[in-house]
Structures are given as C-alpha cells and as structure tokens.
Amino acid sequence: QSDQFCDAGIGYSESTCGISSSKLLIKGGTVVNAHHQQIADVYVEDGIIVAVQPNIKVPDDVTLLDAAGKYVMPGDENRKGGIDPHTHLAMEFMGTETIDDYFSGQAAALAGGTTMHIDFVIPVNGSLVAGFEAYKKKAKKSCMDYGFHMAITKWDESVSREMEIMVKEKGINSFKFFMAYKGSLMINDELLLQGFERCKSLGALAMVHAENGDAVFEGQKRMIELGITGPEGHALSRPAVLEGEATARAIRLAKFVNTPLYVVHVMSIDAMDEIAKARKSDFLTGITFFMLQGRRYVMSPPIREAGHDKALQAALSTGVLQLVGTDHCVFNSTQKAFGIDDFRKIPNGVNGIEERMHLVWDTMVESGQISVSGYVRITSTECARIFNIYPRKGAILAGSDADIIIFNPNSSFEISASSHHSRTDTNVYEGRKGKGKVEVTIVGGRVVWKDDELRVVPGSGKYIDMPPFSYLFNGIDKADAMYRTSLKAPVKRFKSKS
Ligand SMILES: NC(=O)NCCC(=O)O
Ligand SMILES: [Zn+2]
Ligand SMILES: [Zn+2]
Helix, strand or coil: CCHHHCCHHHCCCHHHCCCCCCEEEEEEEEEEECCEEEEEEEEEECCEEEEEECCCCCCCCCEEEECCCCEEEEECCCECEEEEEEECCCCEECCEECCCCCCHHHHHHHHCCEEEEEEEECCECCEHHHHHHHHHHHHHHCCCEEEEEEEECCCCHHHHHHHHHHHHHCCCCEEEEECCCCCCCECCHHHHHHHHHHHHHHCCEEEEECCCHHHHHHHHHHHHHCCCCCCHHHHHHCCHHHHHHHHHHHHHHHHHHCCCEEECCCCCHHHHHHHHHHHHHCCCCCCCCCCCCCHHHCCCCCCCCCCHHHHHHHHHHHCCCCCCCCCECCCCHHHHHHHCCCHHHCCCCECCCCCHHHHHHHHHHCCCCCCHHHHHHHHHHHHHHHCCCCCCCECCCCCCECCEEEEEEEEEEECCCCCCCCCCCCCCCCCCEEEEEEEEEEECCEEEEECCEECCCCCCCCECCCCCCCHHHCCHHHHHHHHHHHHHHHHHHHHHHC
C-alpha cells in the first residue's frame, strides 16, 4: 500500500499515515449483524475477515485490538461498517461545487464510522457515459470504497441507450429522477414514466427527489413578491404538502409501471404517510433526516418544523422507512452567502457523512427506538441489500471484506466545525452531544481511525460494481403475467358468448 501518498494538504500529517498490518485480531467485542449478535473475536487477514468466533488463537505477529465491552459492527453497506447511500462529493450544483471532494468527504466519513458511500453522478452535457468518466476521475483520490447512482435529467434515445451501458458495463443499478429544481435538473411526468419503464427493464432501482418543482417555483415567486428574500423563504416556498404530492405521484406512477421505487431524503410526515400507505401493499423507500433554519441549513426538501422529526424516527423504528442516508452536500459560508439577498441562490445542501453513525445511535438506539441489530440494519445491511451488494457487504461474516467499526456505547461524542474533518467551515449539528463513539474504523483490513487520529491513504478506495435485479425485483415478472392474464380474461368470456 502506498502510505507515502497520505495527503498532508487537508490536515492529516505524514506522521499519522498508514500503519497497516495484514493480520488483525479484534478481541472480545460484541459482534453485531442485522439479525444476530454474539461475543466473539474477529480475525482479519489481507483485508478479508477469516473467522468470527470466540477465543481465536493467533500467532505473535498479529495486531491486537481489544473490543471488550464494545460493539464490533459493519462499517459500510457492502462490507462491515456504515454505508451512506446518499452523498454528493465534488458535485457542480447551483453555480458552484460542493466543498468536500472524494478525499476530504471520505476522510470525514471514516472518522465517523462510515466505510462506503454511494454518490450521485450528474451527466455531462446530457451524456451519462461522460458523467460516469468525469466522476471516476474525481474519485481517483478515494480513501474508501464507493459506488455510484446516476441522475437522469433529460430523455431521448441516447439516454435510454446509455442507461443500459451504465447497468451492463459500468456497475450502476440505480437512477435518480429529480421532480424539483425547475430549469436545471427537474424532469416531467412523461420522462418519469419513460425512465421508470427503462429502470424496470434493466432491473435498476428508480429513485426520486420528490417535491413538486412547478409548485416550488410558484412558491418561490410568492415569497419574493412578499419581500421574503432571507433563508426562511426557502422552507416557506416549498411546504411539506408539495413533498407529499410528489411522493404520492411518484409512488402511483411506479405502481402503474410495477417497478420498485426509492424515495430519497424523506423530510415530512406528508411524504412518510404516502410511503406508509404504499408499503401496506409493498414498495420501499429511503430516508434522510435533519432539522433547523438559516442559510447554512438550506437543503431540499427543507428541514421541517418540530414534529416531523419524531414522526420520521417512529417510521424508521417500525420499518416504514428502511435506512438512513445523509445527503452530504456541503458548501462553505462563502458559497452559502451567494444567496445573501435571495434565498433561491443559496446552494442547497448540508453535512452529515461524518455525523450519521453517531446521530443515528444517539437518536434511535439510546432513546430505545431501535435495537443494536436494528441499528446495523438501517445504517448498513439494508443498504447492501437494496443495492445488491449483500452479503459481500453489510454483515460481519467469514469471507467478507474487513470494513469494521469498534463502537463504544459508554463513551460520548460532541459535534463541532472546529473538530470535524469535512472542509466546510460550519456544521448543522454544531454543539450536539450524545452517547456512543466510533473509536476505531477499519477499512480493507487497515486501521484508519483510532485514538481520534486519521490514517487515510488517497487512492486506496475501490469502485464497487452494483449488479441489477436486487431482491426488490423478485416476483415482478409473475405480477406482470397475472396482470396480463386478468386483462385478457373478460375478452375471452365475451368471445365465447358471441
Ligand atoms: N438535497 C440538497 O439540498 N442538495 C443536494 C441535491 C439533492 O439531493 O437534491
Ligand atoms: Zn435530492
Ligand atoms: Zn442529494
């Protein structure tokens, strides 16, 4: 491994770089998977978990990590650690570019116990292939594994063809459709339908940013006419009802096509209620949750008033919502100030990649809303299953990649821009304290976070291919066949009578 490439440029000194051992024994921790937990040792060789069992005997040259009294959990969805299914690193958006790139954003992730993320590729000049190549280039400095979703921002024959290339040749199995951001990323219902059909035929998951973009545009005009130009205009211009409307519409269109749907960043009771209704008859969703006001907090859909947060947490604990992503999409105060006189120009997005594992623990596990196994499920395993990389990732099992965190439930965390690892100069969770702490992060068998020190190596992260036709597609063929039969049945009866 190329430890000498450790990037001193963003505050990680050469001296902290890459102490790697090819053999590791994590001793005596409680090993947690989504459906099972046991006190056991975890033995790692050359980046792979070799054994998970009590009292493993190893030779002297093995590095020991004591995990007694602590949890040993998957780091990412595919491997073993947290997986963040929703990030935007080095993304050009709203006239600027997110301040965290594939190195700083991933370094922050590792310090917070996330060991894999899935980022959104934005097409270049309408080309998916060009977008993919551009993002592969950006990701060359990766220090942890990553995958891609692809955004679909227009529709024609070449987009349809390129979707196939993405799925069959480039390891992408999900496409995001923006129902908001009128005039830039937004698409209409016709495109949404065509896109859903194409996703279905390719076995790829359709994802939606669900807000009614036309109505948001009107809402923004309304605010400006009323003289409301400050950041409070952002949430006021795009109320929860517009999120509910678009969520309901996307769900119904996906149902019409009979293809699975993933609703990203669910921010309101309105959207969650639609999902809950739909899930009674099947389908799935994703979630990102946050709260608060002010320029730094501007994201879309907006952070809602009190009440939505608790309802979303309850939905997460009962399985209505299935996983937690961050939508990490950060801009510094100078970039946020582009909208100082007009909230419509504030680049949309907030941080979360480093904070997710701690916040979800404190909010969901410490409060008793979810079990420790449930925590692994919503931060790791469910993501691996949905994006079809389980059990290669998302569980601590012999044969899996060694992406592991050691989590101390008796320690504590405090969030501050002065100590976080993102390049942004503010943190939407500033001052937030809670119980639990990611003490060690291991990625590919390397200890990259320990004693509050990062030892990250640019270029060590790998692109993870995600194959199509995840479990979500099971039974779709049968349902389609039954539907066709049901359509033909009355015709036959009619013919036999005549
Ligand atoms: N969410 C947000 O405000 N920014 C990132 C782009 C998106 O996911 O819509
Ligand atoms: Zn979005
Ligand atoms: Zn996003």
